[in-house]
Amino acid sequence: MKQIVFISGKGGTGKSTLVASLSQIVQNKMLADCDVDAPNLHILLNGKVMEEKDYYGAKEAVIDKDKCLSCGICRRTCRFGAISEDFEIVPFHCEGCGACTLICPAGAIHLEDVKTGNTYVSETDRGTFSHALLDIGAEGSGKLVTEVRKNARNHINEEDWLLIDGSPGIGCVVIASITGADAVVAVSEPTKSGISDLERVLAVAKHFDIPGYVCINKYDLNPDITRQIEDFCDKNGFKVIGKIPFEPKIVYALREFKTPIDAGLENITAEIEDIWEKLSEQISTITGRRR
Amino acid sequence: MKICITSSGETVESMLDPRFGRCSYFVVADLESGEHTVIPNEAGVSGGGAGISSGQLMVEKGVEAIVTGNVGPNAMNVLKAAGISIYRGKTESVKENIENYKAGKLEKITETVPSHFGMGNRS
Amino acid sequence: MKIAVLSGKGGTGKTTVSASLSATIKPSQYVDCDVEEPNGYIFLKPDIKHSIPVNVEIPCVDESICTSCGACAKACQFHALAVIKNKVILFPEICHHCGACYIACKPGAMTASERTIGVIEMNDDQTFAQGKLNIGEPVAVPVIKKLKEYLRTDIPVILDCSPGASCTVVQSLEGCDFCLLVTEPTPFGLHDLKIAVSLVKKLGFPFGIVINKALENNSLIQDYCKEEGIEILLKIPYLKEIAKNYSGGTLPVQNNKEWAARFIELYDKIKERVLQ
Numbered sequence: 001m002k003q004i005v006f007i008s009g010k011g012g013t014g015k016s017t018l019v020a021s022l023s024q025i026v027q028n029k030m031l032a033d034c035d036v037d038a039p040n041l042h043i044l045l046n047g048k049v050m051e052e053k054d055y056y057g058a059k060e061a062v063i064d065k066d067k068c069l070s071c072g073i074c075r076r077t078c079r080f081g082a083i084s085e086d087f088e089i090v091p092f093h094c095e096g097c098g099a100c101t102l103i104c105p106a107g108a109i110h111l112e113d114v115k116t117g118n119t120y121v122s123e124t125d126r127g128t129f130s131h132a133l134l135d136i137g138a139e140g141s142g143k144l145v146t147e148v149r150k151n152a153r154n155h156i157n158e159e160d161w162l163l164i165d166g167s168p169g170i171g172c173v174v175i176a177s178i179t180g181a182d183a184v185v186a187v188s189e190p191t192k193s194g195i196s197d198l199e200r201v202l203a204v205a206k207h208f209d210i211p212g213y214v215c216i217n218k219y220d221l222n223p224d225i226t227r228q229i230e231d232f233c234d235k236n237g238f239k240v241i242g243k244i245p246f247e248p249k250i251v252y253a254l255r256e257f258k259t260p261i262d263a264g265l266e267n268i269t270a271e272i273e274d275i276w277e278k279l280s281e282q283i284s285t286i287t288g289r290r291r
Numbered sequence: 292m293k294i295c296i297t298s299s300g301e302t303v304e305s306m307l308d309p310r311f312g313r314c315s316y317f318v319v320a321d322l323e324s325g326e327h328t329v330i331p332n333e334a335g336v337s338g339g340g341a342g343i344s345s346g347q348l349m350v351e352k353g354v355e356a357i358v359t360g361n362v363g364p365n366a367m368n369v370l371k372a373a374g375i376s377i378y379r380g381k382t383e384s385v386k387e388n389i390e391n392y393k394a395g396k397l398e399k400i401t402e403t404v405p406s407h408f409g410m411g412n413r414s
Numbered sequence: 415m416k417i418a419v420l421s422g423k424g425g426t427g428k429t430t431v432s433a434s435l436s437a438t439i440k441p442s443q444y445v446d447c448d449v450e451e452p453n454g455y456i457f458l459k460p461d462i463k464h465s466i467p468v469n470v471e472i473p474c475v476d477e478s479i480c481t482s483c484g485a486c487a488k489a490c491q492f493h494a495l496a497v498i499k500n501k502v503i504l505f506p507e508i509c510h511h512c513g514a515c516y517i518a519c520k521p522g523a524m525t526a527s528e529r530t531i532g533v534i535e536m537n538d539d540q541t542f543a544q545g546k547l548n549i550g551e552p553v554a555v556p557v558i559k560k561l562k563e564y565l566r567t568d569i570p571v572i573l574d575c576s577p578g579a580s581c582t583v584v585q586s587l588e589g590c591d592f593c594l595l596v597t598e599p600t601p602f603g604l605h606d607l608k609i610a611v612s613l614v615k616k617l618g619f620p621f622g623i624v625i626n627k628a629l630e631n632n633s634l635i636q637d638y639c640k641e642e643g644i645e646i647l648l649k650i651p652y653l654k655e656i657a658k659n660y661s662g663g664t665l666p667v668q669n670n671k672e673w674a675a676r677f678i679e680l681y682d683k684i685k686e687r688v689l690q
Contacts, residue, residue: 012425340493
């Protein structure tokens with residue numbers, strides 16, 4: 001099975017819409033949403049949950065009121081302001097560092113794993129789909145992304161492709177989304193900050209030795225910057241595999257939970273089909289060469 | 292000599308897991324006795340520092356060489372400090388990777404890490 | 415008055431709204447708390463005059479005292495310390511500056527040292543302030559904390575938060591008088607809006623909504639707001655012109671009196687809500 005990850009330097013570039021559209025074109029595939037901080041793909045996929053697991057992504061201090069002497073040493077030690085006047089843990093402030101557990105003279109504090117979200121594997125009409133939803137105020141992590149990818153792997157049933165909606169940015173979660181993948185597609189917009197964002201994400205892909213491709217969304221909004229992106233890709237050996245025009249009808253379609261393909265937007269559909277044709281061809285030549 | 296292969300499953304027939312810090316299992320193989328032990332990777336619940344704790348684990352287990360795909364910058368620092376060598380494995384079973392290691396067919400990874408990391412180590 | 419602008423997801427137009435507000439309310443202070451990708455400066459074009467490094471405390475090991483017992487590495491919940499071959503190795507990027515290792519070190523070999531993880535930048539009259547986290551640094555909260563030390567108290571403050579609903583956003587929101595939630599009329603927008611709404615509700619802040627990329631029919635968001643009793647304060651239509659100007663670094667309120675008037679109206683509505 002070949003794994004393709006779709007990433008972007010910043011959010012809102014149309015990554016999930018592209019993945020959802022491709023999910024209607026690509027045959028025999030699985031889907032995973034690794035954009036764990038703002039998962040969106042499940043909204044466009046009508047799935048039936050087959051497997052649901054609690055995700056414990058953090059630790060938090062717990063104070064045993066019976067043992068607590070109310071001496072206040074923990075409060076003075078905590079650098080995150082996470083212990084209140086009446087020795088309660090302040091929501092969202094505890095980082096789970098455990099400094100208070102070490103300093104407490106009465107041994108009244110310990111760390112406990114806290115549930116910070118759920119992982120799901122769903123059956124959809126477009127294939128098996130692995131994703132996660134975080135609780136409010138919780139933060140995604142490389143571990144959760146790894147968990148989502150592992151869940152997908154555990155449900156493989158001779159599929160040829162795994163399409164992964166990756167997370168935006170360049171941090172740990174992105175690295176966890178792309179390691180071990182066969183190709184990375186960076187979805188970019190021609191905005192002023194777009195090029196530097198793109199450079200950063202592609203640098204991550206390059207570091208992990210994963211072939212990187214670029215798709216420019218709303219390319220006609222700023223032909224100058226689009227040209228700059230193409231020049232940059234040319235110089236650095238990244239292929240631009242698609243250019244999608246600005247089309248307000250896409251937003252109209254999404255509002256009705258439809259992809260541009262569902263909505264019958266022919267020019268967009270043709271472009272996305274073209275993207276897949278180029279991408280699948282590229283990937284098979286590369287992996288062919290490697291073997 | 293003990294070597295460790297990052298594995299996607301619990302047996303030597305499992306495929307190599309190309310990640311070090313976040314691999315599913317570590318297979319520690321004793322080349323003299325031919326025995327091996329499988330350790331599930333319980334990388335830190337806090338989400339960060341998986342490479343470091345995995346590196347520390349290798350030191351504790353007395354591993355002298357690692358066969359894996361990618362090693363992150365932090366794990367690289369731990370392994371280097373401990374004098375553990377790193378080899379790039381192939382997408383084959385753990386067993387085949389052990390054989391390839393013995394036959395000296397694997398490439399040693401020495402490549403340093405991206406520029407923004409690596410200046411940390413002050414001790 | 416402090417107004418925080420946030421959105422559950424990236425790319426909804428948070429910076430457009432916060433920078434536009436700041437550009438129309440004069441005087442006001444624009445504070446970019448999106449320290450990983452600050453880009454309000456692209457539109458507001460400030461003349462940066464002050465640059466203040468953000469330092470965090472990190473442990474430093476006195477090797478003459480260290481017994482390499484490994485207690486520090488064991489205590490560190492973030493795995494920022496490793497003890498290899500009688501030597502303590504610190505991974506400063508991962509360090510959360512919590513101080514647990516100092517407590518764990520019985521011989522007292524840990525001393526405090528400092529390192530820079532980012533910078534606060536401001537123009538001369540501090541009407542513009544931004545935090546910037548250095549590339550490769552994963553811990554953003556100290557930069558936001560430091561940035562918030564420079565909030566002005568004499569003029570309105572607009573805080574542009576990072577996307578999402580994580581602890582960095584919680585940090586940015588603290589002490590605010592009003593939260594402005596920016597969304598778009600798509601199922602994605604609605605989904606993430608709900609997350610942002612539950613966050614501000616949990617924290618107990620008054621809030622209202624701006625619909626960006628609005629269409630003639632925004633029932634998706636409107637129905638939800640009606641059901642929840644949330645006020646929609648402004649709609650910014652989805653026009654190629656606005657998107658085009660944005661991509662070139664121009665805000666809808668710049669050189670457009672009509673839009674400037676709408677943002678002043680938005681500010682008046684917020685003021686009314688806060689003073690109630």
